[in-house]
Amino acid sequence: MATLFFSYFSGVIVLASILVVALRNPVHSALALLIMFFHVAGLYITLHAEFLAAVQIIVYAGAILVLYLFVVMLLNVKRDEHYHAQYPLGAVLGVTILTEALLLIVQHSFSKETATADLGATDGKQVLEGNTETIGEALYSTYLFSFEVASLILLVAMIGAIILAKRDLFEARN
Amino acid sequence: MVPLSYYVILSAIVFTTGLVGVLIRRNIIIILLSIELMLNATNINFVAFSRYLGNVSGQVFVFFTLTVAAAEVAVGLAIIIALYRSKSSINVDEFQLLKW
Numbered sequence: 001m002a003t004l005f006f007s008y009f010s011g012v013i014v015l016a017s018i019l020v021v022a023l024r025n026p027v028h029s030a031l032a033l034l035i036m037f038f039h040v041a042g043l044y045i046t047l048h049a050e051f052l053a054a055v056q057i058i059v060y061a062g063a064i065l066v067l068y069l070f071v072v073m074l075l076n077v078k079r080d081e082h083y084h085a086q087y088p089l090g091a092v093l094g095v096t097i098l099t100e101a102l103l104l105i106v107q108h109s110f111s112k113e114t115a116t117a118d119l120g121a122t123d124g125k126q127v128l129e130g131n132t133e134t135i136g137e138a139l140y141s142t143y144l145f146s147f148e149v150a151s152l153i154l155l156v157a158m159i160g161a162i163i164l165a166k167r168d169l170f171e172a173r174n
Numbered sequence: 175m176v177p178l179s180y181y182v183i184l185s186a187i188v189f190t191t192g193l194v195g196v197l198i199r200r201n202i203i204i205i206l207l208s209i210e211l212m213l214n215a216t217n218i219n220f221v222a223f224s225r226y227l228g229n230v231s232g233q234v235f236v237f238f239t240l241t242v243a244a245a246e247v248a249v250g251l252a253i254i255i256a257l258y259r260s261k262s263s264i265n266v267d268e269f270q271l272l273k274w
Contacts, residue, residue, distance in 0.1 A: 020191075154241060
């Protein structure tokens with residue numbers, strides 16, 4: 001059952017991510033990315049990360065992608081008919097890295113009978129009981145400083161976005 | 175239970191797709207979308223390892239990655255709007271002031 005869900009979600013994720021890169025129209029690419037986000041959220045649910053699945057849908061699909069669609073429609077971009085001139089380089093690099101990664105993984109999973117035997121020692125005890133509470137406890141105790149830094153990043157991004165996108169922020173005074 | 179290496183393979187495929195997208199597309203918006211693909215590939219890895227190791231730190235890291243992705247999108251789209259205002263185009267070939 002778990003394998004069935006995994007193969008469905010991973011198949012759609014791979015297909016949608018290829019469509020994001022391949023489709024000519026930016027709006028279609030953004031919608032393919034939306035499908036990919038929803039299926040990544042489904043994959044998180046099968047991994048017992050329910051809080052992250054909800055956050056994935058709310059933040060990625062609800063906020064980030066809407067921002068993308070707003071900009072695509074604001075700029076009124078045309079379909080681009082050709083890929084970049086360096087696409088042979090991209091293809092070579094992509095195929096090389098993919099083959100390397102797959103070779104490493106296949107070698108590893110065939111050299112040991114059970115690839116996860118050395119990893120599955122704790123059997124996910126901590127993650128299973130009360131996902132949101134566990135994340136909250138870790139976030140506000142162990143990672144408190146990182147949490148504050150993240151809020152600073154968001155503040156800087158907000159100020160930077162306003163300054164970059166506003167037209168006559170400094171000229172208007174003169 | 176699905177083996178951990180399957181998640182790593184899925185993550186590698188999605189990451190490589192994003193990398194190829196950054197290299198072969200000329201539309202800046204699609205390039206940013208491809209960066210989102212790469213960030214999501216790392217997130218899948220983090221959550222899978224967090225599940226298999228029974229440690230919640232991986233999910234906290236995904237939370238921070240989400241924050242950085244949101245900041246990156248806000249600033250990136252603002253830069254795209256500023257670029258479009260100066261050149262009336264979002265084709266990366268038009269912007270070569272810093273190339274040698």
